[in-house]
Amino acid sequence: MKPYSWLLEREALLLLLSCSDRDKRRGVDAAEFLAHHPFQAGHLHYRDSDQREICVYFADRLALHYSPDHTVRELRIVSVQENLPDP
Numbered sequence: 001m002k003p004y005s006w007l008l009e010r011e012a013l014l015l016l017l018s019c020s021d022r023d024k025r026r027g028v029d030a031a032e033f034l035a036h037h038p039f040q041a042g043h044l045h046y047r048d049s050d051q052r053e054i055c056v057y058f059a060d061r062l063a064l065h066y067s068p069d070h071t072v073r074e075l076r077i078v079s080v081q082e083n084l085p086d087p
Contacts, residue, residue: 003035004068006075012065015080023062023082030059031066034075038068054078 008016008031016027034040034057042055048067057064065079 002073003032004038004073004075006031006035006066006077008077009079012077012080015082019062019080019082023060026059027062027064027080030057030062030064031075031077034064034066034068038070038073038075042066048078 016024019027040057042057044056046054046056048054052067054065054067057066061082063081064077065081066075066077068075
């Protein structure tokens, strides 16, 4: 199966750019993993103010909040959080 496309919303991109090189790489690796495994269940789920389902995937010290759109085969990363405790 061809991997999904993925994109970062502005705030997610700005936060990822402010991360260490190691965390930047882990964020990109996590997005690539999810693009190749778009039906991977996130660790958490919630609905945003537009009632869109948001999944949260933890990648070491980062949490990627994303919304999969299976119709257009795309993952929209809406937020990135850092400084989570080391696993």
